[in-house]
Amino acid sequence: MLKIENLHVRVAGKEILKGLSLDVKPGEVHAIMGPNGAGKSTLGNVLAGREGYEITAGTVDFGDKDLLQLEPEERAAEGLFLAFQYPVEIPGVNNTYFLKAALNAQRKYRGQAELDSMQFLKLVREKLRVLHISDELLHRAVNSGFSGGEKKRNEIFQMALLEPRLAILDETDSGLDIDALKMVAEGVNHMRSPDRAFIVITHYQRLLDYIVPDFVHVLAEGRIVESGDKSLAHKLEEHGYAWLDERRVPER
Numbered sequence: 001m002l003k004i005e006n007l008h009v010r011v012a013g014k015e016i017l018k019g020l021s022l023d024v025k026p027g028e029v030h031a032i033m034g035p036n037g038a039g040k041s042t043l044g045n046v047l048a049g050r051e052g053y054e055i056t057a058g059t060v061d062f063g064d065k066d067l068l069q070l071e072p073e074e075r076a077a078e079g080l081f082l083a084f085q086y087p088v089e090i091p092g093v094n095n096t097y098f099l100k101a102a103l104n105a106q107r108k109y110r111g112q113a114e115l116d117s118m119q120f121l122k123l124v125r126e127k128l129r130v131l132h133i134s135d136e137l138l139h140r141a142v143n144s145g146f147s148g149g150e151k152k153r154n155e156i157f158q159m160a161l162l163e164p165r166l167a168i169l170d171e172t173d174s175g176l177d178i179d180a181l182k183m184v185a186e187g188v189n190h191m192r193s194p195d196r197a198f199i200v201i202t203h204y205q206r207l208l209d210y211i212v213p214d215f216v217h218v219l220a221e222g223r224i225v226e227s228g229d230k231s232l233a234h235k236l237e238e239h240g241y242a243w244l245d246e247r248r249v250p251e252r
């Protein structure tokens with residue numbers, strides 16, 4: 001589904017990703033952990049197609065497509081979901097309107113009929129019900145004045161509406177409270193299926209108490225330096241990241 005090979009990325013003239021490789025298959029949940037500043041969010045941003053990232057080597061295949069050749073909207077329409085590809089705040093734009101536009105843009109790209117307001121609201125109500133969230137956020141401007149937890153809730157709701165093939169979630173280092181973590185985890189767990197994959201980026205192990213990953217990777221100094229199952233996350237929680245230093249392979 002997603003195959004990253006030897007990815008090298010420069011940001012503001014500095015090499016941040018230095019030969020990162022990752023293989024994600026349908027149905028899998030991969031956690032990416034790593035010390036602050038390792039390049040976790042950079043990886044997410046590059047996959048989203050955000051500007052300001054210079055790819056100097058490597059390939060990224062998404063299904064049968066060369067992901068790096070696609071515009072951000074095309075990536076979304078191909079079924080890649082990145083919460084942070086959407087603007088942080090859009091004052092004055094109603095959230096419901098925004099979500100409908102995003103969904104219909106995706107449908108149009110795929111040659112599907114656009115949903116009218118009635119059909120969209122039916123879908124919205126269904127998703128709200130299964131995710132156990134209230135419709136309160138829908139009536140506000142996009143992310144305007146949302147708390148950290150509300151932004152996450154809105155991201156999960158966007159994800160549920162867009163039904164991606166691959167969803168990438170960056171917990172960021174801001175530190176969500178336990179209720180927000182549980183809500184994110186519930187959304188992800190609800191959407192887990194044999195034909196959908198997730199990449200969960202997190203600095204801390206605690207999210208992985210609720211989303212049990214199939215694989216855990218450590219991103220350090222721009223590469224995956226260690227991979228394992230969920231027990232690796234517990235090892236990192238206990239021993240930190242320092243023990244990986246002596247095992248680090250030379251750069252290519």
Ligand code: ADP
Nearest residue numbers: 011012016035036037038039040041042043052
């Ligand atoms: P992580 O998410 O693992 O904490 P990031 O991907 O946010 O790490 O950052 C990796 C490195 O790239 C850091 O040293 C950070 O300072 C640098 N970096 C990220 N974005 C930019 C940018 N836009 N300009 C300059 N440096 C950046």
Ligand code: MG
Nearest residue numbers: 036037041173
């Ligand atoms: Mg950081």
Ligand code: MG
Nearest residue numbers: 040041172173
């Ligand atoms: Mg980050």
